[in-house]
Amino acid sequence: MPVHLTAALYDAENAWGRDDDFFLHFVGAAPARVLDLGCGTGRLTLALAAAGHRVTGVDPEPGSLAAARARPGGDRVTWIPGTAADLPDSAYDVAVLTSHVAQEIRDDEAWADTLHHLRRALVDGGRLAFDSRDPAARRWERWNPADSRRRLALPDGAVVDAWTELTAVRDGLVSFLHHYLLPDGTEVHTPGTLRFRTEADLRAALAAAGFTVDRVLGGWAGELAGASDDGELIVLARAAQ
Structure with missing residues (x-):
């Protein structure tokens, strides 16, 4: 499939939604150094930059990053082709993985490595949020x-x-x-x-990587896990000090 068609279909499938509102609110209004890991074509990445944050978008797909760079405001973002292994140390205050990108990391060892690299890239006390569908x-x-x-x-x-x-x-x-x-x-x-990982699986992997879990939600309105039709596991964690 041509790269431009792949990007166009991705954007059509993934329009701005309640999940984006949630992550934008999670990052907050105070200017911060924000990492969007698995940023795709930059929908949330660019919104975070427009809100006044210093944002880095990372994705392994060159076509997605090219589409993201070409969008209005693309010059405000630092774009990195690659994975969490390519991140600098202690460079970010907040990290997000959205659109269920955590579920794209299928191998447990690769998932553990990703979380360890995220912990390395976050400052002590830095915040992490990601979504994963509840099995x-x-x-x-x-x-x-x-x-x-x-x-x-x-x-x-x-x-x-x-x-x-x-x-x-x-x-x-x-x-x-x-x-x-x-x-x-x-x-x-x-x-x-x-x-699809259970809440217990996610908590265990985060603890092993040096994170403390603050909350695990089940819906975009803040419902507890298992109490929403959204069927999500929305993890809010913090890099342990």
Whole structure:
């Protein structure tokens, strides 16, 4: 799939939502050095910079970073192609991982390494927030053509029909296939696999990496875990001193 089409579909699938409002509020109004790890095409990254923060966006996909740089305000952000391993030491006051990017890190060892690098990159007492879908909510059961069908409007005015097909569920890993039917009749497929971790798993990994968990929420309105239809595990933690 062409890079520009990949970025356009990503943006259409991931418009500004309650999750972005939540993370923007979490970072707060006081100017801070903010890391957006797994920033994608920069939707939240640029909003954080516009709010007056010194922001660094990190992503391993060159096409996503190119799209982010090209957006209005892209020159306000420091963009780093790579992963948490490429972060400098003690450089950030706040770090966020949004849009369930934590679930893209499927291997437990890689997840542990990511958290250790985040702890290294944060100052003592620095704050961390990320979202991960709650496996108890079994959201993947809605990933079928009937429940997931949607229409996406692209910047050029084209409308794409999309739906998701669940392909496998095993050992905490959920695999799926996104289908995109383009206006010319071409059907494009994008596969993916996400790791679903329990609250206990997340807490244990954070503790091992040197974080203290402040709260784990279940919804974007601040509900407790398990008490919201959002089906989230929204983790708010702090780098231990």
